[in-house]
Amino acid sequence: MFTIEHEFDATVVTLVDEGAAHLQEDITINLFEDCITLEQLDPRTDTVQKITLSISQTDDLSAALDLPEGVYRIARDKT
Numbered sequence: 001m002f003t004i005e006h007e008f009d010a011t012v013v014t015l016v017d018e019g020a021a022h023l024q025e026d027i028t029i030n031l032f033e034d035c036i037t038l039e040q041l042d043p044r045t046d047t048v049q050k051i052t053l054s055i056s057q058t059d060d061l062s063a064a065l066d067l068p069e070g071v072y073r074i075a076r077d078k079t
Contacts, residue, residue, distance in 0.1 A: 009033075 001016040013029040025041040036058050038051045053061070056076070063074055 011031040015027040017023045028039045030037045
């Protein structure tokens with residue numbers, strides 16, 4: 001299950017782990033104009049872990065989901 005909310009400066013997607021045992025904590029994805037952050041509570045330390053991806057890294061991740069094993073570089077428009 002997931003939710004989508006539009007806030008002032010970001011779109012927020014929350015991924016909820018449903019199903020069998022060994023469920024993971026919810027993941028919150030904040031999509032900003034210049035970056036994307038992923039946040040997840042670490043129940044062992046009771047702190048939120050945060051990862052920030054540039055838009056370029058997100059584009060690479062999106063492409064990687066559809067490619068076989070290997071090393072790739074995406075040709076980007078220089079404008």
